[in-house]
Amino acid sequence: MKVVAVSLRALALGLALVATSASAEKVLRFIPQADLRILDPITTTAYITRNHAYMVYDTLFATDAKFQVQPQMVDKWDLSKDKLTYTFTLRDGLKFHDGQPVRSADCIASIERWSKRDSLGQKLAQSTEAWTAVNDKTFKLKLKKPFPLTLGALGKLSSNVPFIMPERVAKTDAFKNITADDTIGSGPFKFVKEEWVPGSKVVYVKNTDYVPRKEAPSWAAGGKVVKVDRVEWIYIPDSATAAAALNAGEADWWEQLPPDLIPLLKKNKDVRVENIDPLGSLSVMRFNFLQPPFNNQKLREALLYVVNQKDYVLGIAGDEKNGHPCYSYYTCGTPLSTEVGAEPLKGKRDFDKAKKLIQESGYKGEKIVIISATDQPIVHAQSLITTELLRKLGLNVELQAGDWGTLITRRTSKEPVEKGGWSIFHTWLVGPDMISPGINMGLVSLGEKSWFGWPSDPKLEELREAWFETSDAAASKKAAEAVQLEAFKYVPFIPTAQFILPTAYRSNLSGVIIAPVTFLWNVDKK
Amino acid sequence: MIVYILRRLGATLIVMAVVALFVFSLLFLTPGDPAAVIAGDVATPDDIQQIREKLGLNKPFLVQFGGWVVRLLHGDLGTSIFTNLPVTKLIAQRVQPTLSLTLLTLFVAVLVAVPIGVIAAAKAGTWTDRSVMGFSVLAFSIPVFVLAYVLISIFSIHLEWLPVQGYRQFGDGLWPWLSHLILPSIALGTVYTALIARITRAAMLDVLAQDYIRTANAKGLAPRAVLTRHALKNAGVPIITVIGIGVALLISGAIVTETVFAIPGIGRLTVDAILRRDYPIIQGVILLFSGIYVLINLLVDLSYRLFDPRIRY
Numbered sequence: 038m039k040v041v042a043v044s045l046r047a048l049a050l051g052l053a054l055v056a057t058s059a060s061a062e063k064v065l066r067f068i069p070q071a072d073l074r075i076l077d078p079i080t081t082t083a084y085i086t087r088n089h090a091y092m093v094y095d096t097l098f099a100t101d102a103k104f105q106v107q108p109q110m111v112d113k114w115d116l117s118k119d120k121l122t123y124t125f126t127l128r129d130g131l132k133f134h135d136g137q138p139v140r141s142a143d144c145i146a147s148i149e150r151w152s153k154r155d156s157l158g159q160k161l162a163q164s165t166e167a168w169t170a171v172n173d174k175t176f177k178l179k180l181k182k183p184f185p186l187t188l189g190a191l192g193k194l195s196s197n198v199p200f201i202m203p204e205r206v207a208k209t210d211a212f213k214n215i216t217a218d219d220t221i222g223s224g225p226f227k228f229v230k231e232e233w234v235p236g237s238k239v240v241y242v243k244n245t246d247y248v249p250r251k252e253a254p255s256w257a258a259g260g261k262v263v264k265v266d267r268v269e270w271i272y273i274p275d276s277a278t279a280a281a282a283l284n285a286g287e288a289d290w291w292e293q294l295p296p297d298l299i300p301l302l303k304k305n306k307d308v309r310v311e312n313i314d315p316l317g318s319l320s321v322m323r324f325n326f327l328q329p330p331f332n333n334q335k336l337r338e339a340l341l342y343v344v345n346q347k348d349y350v351l352g353i354a355g356d357e358k359n360g361h362p363c364y365s366y367y368t369c370g371t372p373l374s375t376e377v378g379a380e381p382l383k384g385k386r387d388f389d390k391a392k393k394l395i396q397e398s399g400y401k402g403e404k405i406v407i408i409s410a411t412d413q414p415i416v417h418a419q420s421l422i423t424t425e426l427l428r429k430l431g432l433n434v435e436l437q438a439g440d441w442g443t444l445i446t447r448r449t450s451k452e453p454v455e456k457g458g459w460s461i462f463h464t465w466l467v468g469p470d471m472i473s474p475g476i477n478m479g480l481v482s483l484g485e486k487s488w489f490g491w492p493s494d495p496k497l498e499e500l501r502e503a504w505f506e507t508s509d510a511a512a513s514k515k516a517a518e519a520v521q522l523e524a525f526k527y528v529p530f531i532p533t534a535q536f537i538l539p540t541a542y543r544s545n546l547s548g549v550i551i552a553p554v555t556f557l558w559n560v561d562k563k
Numbered sequence: 564m565i566v567y568i569l570r571r572l573g574a575t576l577i578v579m580a581v582v583a584l585f586v587f588s589l590l591f592l593t594p595g596d597p598a599a600v601i602a603g604d605v606a607t608p609d610d611i612q613q614i615r616e617k618l619g620l621n622k623p624f625l626v627q628f629g630g631w632v633v634r635l636l637h638g639d640l641g642t643s644i645f646t647n648l649p650v651t652k653l654i655a656q657r658v659q660p661t662l663s664l665t666l667l668t669l670f671v672a673v674l675v676a677v678p679i680g681v682i683a684a685a686k687a688g689t690w691t692d693r694s695v696m697g698f699s700v701l702a703f704s705i706p707v708f709v710l711a712y713v714l715i716s717i718f719s720i721h722l723e724w725l726p727v728q729g730y731r732q733f734g735d736g737l738w739p740w741l742s743h744l745i746l747p748s749i750a751l752g753t754v755y756t757a758l759i760a761r762i763t764r765a766a767m768l769d770v771l772a773q774d775y776i777r778t779a780n781a782k783g784l785a786p787r788a789v790l791t792r793h794a795l796k797n798a799g800v801p802i803i804t805v806i807g808i809g810v811a812l813l814i815s816g817a818i819v820t821e822t823v824f825a826i827p828g829i830g831r832l833t834v835d836a837i838l839r840r841d842y843p844i845i846q847g848v849i850l851l852f853s854g855i856y857v858l859i860n861l862l863v864d865l866s867y868r869l870f871d872p873r874i875r876y
Binding site for chain 2: 210213277281282287491
């Protein structure tokens with residue numbers, strides 16, 4: 038046995054030496070949170086595609102750790118006195134991966150495509166009169182009316198991010214995916230299409246032509262200095278295998294680990310388990326407003342009195358250290374988060390009050406169907422807790438679990454539960470996607486034009502519109518509070534927890550950026 | 564014989580046509596919408612509807628099926644809805660890992676299972692026989708993924724002899740290729756080995772009880788010659804049959820094995836495609852699997868003649 042072991046090790050060492058001498062490049066092996074299936078960050082809101090896009094593309098503006106919007110590809114910008122005309126000038130040396138310079142026309146086409154899909158982009162488009170190129174490096178945005186969130190929209194941190202693509206690519210229909218051949222950005226990494234094996238591997242190499250900003254990196258802003266030659270995303274679908282690969286040094290970094298594997302990885306002194314996401318994610322319980330019984334406000338309100346966020350934190354994150362309650366419709370820890378109106382969700386859990394509200398709602402025992410996805414632990418943990426909660430309240434509840442693909446299709450159904458409809462689904466969003474009334478999709482209450490569940494509350498919409506008009510921090514906060522006050526009355530959804538999925542990386546890595554999105558620039562490997 | 568082969572190949576085409584229709588209908592009826600998956604969690608219903616229209620997913624069944632068949636007849640399996648890559652390219656990317664894994668597993672399993680089955684039959688009722696039977700019961704009882712984790716824990720984590728996961732192309736060198744396949748092959752092949760060993764033992768016991776074996780023994784033929792030349796050859800038909808059937812077992816087992824060991828094979832391609840409702844890939848892969856399965860059955864049937872000259876086609 039020993040002889041075999043020694044021989045195998047010698048062979049492996051020999052081969053490793055050959056491999057090392059053949060290639061001295063620094064390779065960062067990264068296990069991403071999901072498989073990269075779609076390369077187009079505009080057609081999908083999937084976070085894995087957003088992360089891929091941050092590797093390949095750059096943005097005009099970017100949000101930093103102080104929630105301030107900073108120029109990124111833009112060198113200088115100004116706003117006219119009437120607040121109707123923005124003028125942007127691009128930095129020197131910006132080049133796409135095919136060697137072509139980044140021009141104003143590329144930026145305008147990219148922003149116009151993004152505006153067709155992103156909710157904040159659509160708002161900007163509604164206020165836009167025209168985008169015009171002054172020359173190859175300068176372009177103007179002429180507004181019909183002042184839009185105080187213009188820079189915030191252009192520097193949006195999470196999906197959909199207005200990434201800049203070559204004009205010919207950005208002319209692609211906003212509902213059609215761009216191809217691997219067209220994945221050409223001006224970002225710090227180049228996508229190697231020949232080595233892309235969907236479901237297994239994505240390869241990026243350092244963009245040696247990239248000119249980083251001089252400032253220190255801060256979230257998506259600042260200098261994007263690449264310190265490795267090559268990044269390999271190795272998708273490992275099985276968590277136990279991913280943990281083993283990290284422990285054995287076959288991978289350098291595992292982006293998101295499930296709570297049950299944290300103790301195992303913490304035992305390895307060569308692995309660091311850390312929280313690098315300052316905002317975490319927020320889980321939500323969403324109702325179907327078109328069908329009984331949750332088309333009844335009193336019944337939705339009743340649930341506010343019994344949802345115990347601590348239960349959801351434990352169910353999702355496995356440990357109180359990996360999450361906390363967040364009694365706000367905006368990500369806790371961000372400027373607009375507030376507990377105004379949150380008493381029903383925050384106070385002592387009151388089943389008597391909830392039962393009284395159920396009685397007042399006129400609930401007649403209609404079947405409540407909770408749809409869930411067993412392949413999404415965060416979704417399923419919430420579904421199980423909510424099912425028990427509703428049973429405890431004496432409601433007629435049924436949990437119908439399938440896979441995520443089935444859930445997101447079924448939730449499009451507006452039919453009654455007897456005809457394949459649904460009453461409640463759960464999901465989760467990253468912190469940056471819930472920081473304001475403008476970005477938080479769950480607050481949109483435009484009936485059938487809203488996110489699934491289709492809430493309709495003209496008052497909430499009026500208050501959201503008023504928030505868009507605010508131009509300073511104090512007014513923005515006040516308007517956001519008014520939105521939340523109405524939200525806790527109307528209950529478009531219930532925030533169930535704020536949680537963190539830690540990351541784990543080998544201790545020979547340094548420069549990992551603390552941010553709500555995983556960025557791979559600035560990371561060095563010794 | 565040639566007429567028989569041609570007839571069987573003709574039947575294969577009919578089988579595959581039926582499979583194609585069945586698969587397409589099944590996918591059409593199955594809940595799930597690739598447009599919803601593409602759009603992402605926070606897309607609006609309008610977004611999904613527009614994507615569905617662009618992809619042609621809202622066209623009637625017959626229009627979609629007709630288009631698919633026409634493309635298929637031109638050798639085009641379509642394009643992945645998600646990656647925009649041709650299905651043929653995606654399958655081609657995955658063929659080598661799956662082929663390597665299944666062939667190595669098959670080779671090792673047959674190499675181990677047939678001799679131990681023969682030995683167990685020759686020493687029926689002894690401790691050797693009981694040990695072989697005990698092994699096969701144990702091997703049947705351990706799920707592939709459990710065995711895989713145990714193997715990773717021992718050979719990759721503690722002993723550090725073999726890699727945890729991944730696949731290297733054969734072109735990268737024999738050892739890198741082989742080292743990534745040893746553990747997956749053991750995990751996948753153990754059940755298969757147990758199955759072949761049991762069938763071999765049963766078939767051998769049946770043959771060893773025949774008069775001509777007693778005659779061969781009475782004539783003073785060496786026991787090894789009796790076992791290999793007379794008994795094993797006549798026990799070959801059921802063994803070959805079970806090896807053929809086992810290929811289907813290997814294909815389904817490969818899905819789990821490829822997932823645990825993160826091998827980018829066809830099994831994982833299938834599972835991923837099913838989970839995200841990437842219809843062109845599912846259709847292409849199932850057609851491929853059905854074609855392979857039908858051809859393996861044909862080869863098994865033809866191989867019967869090698870073991871039993873009485874069989875005529």
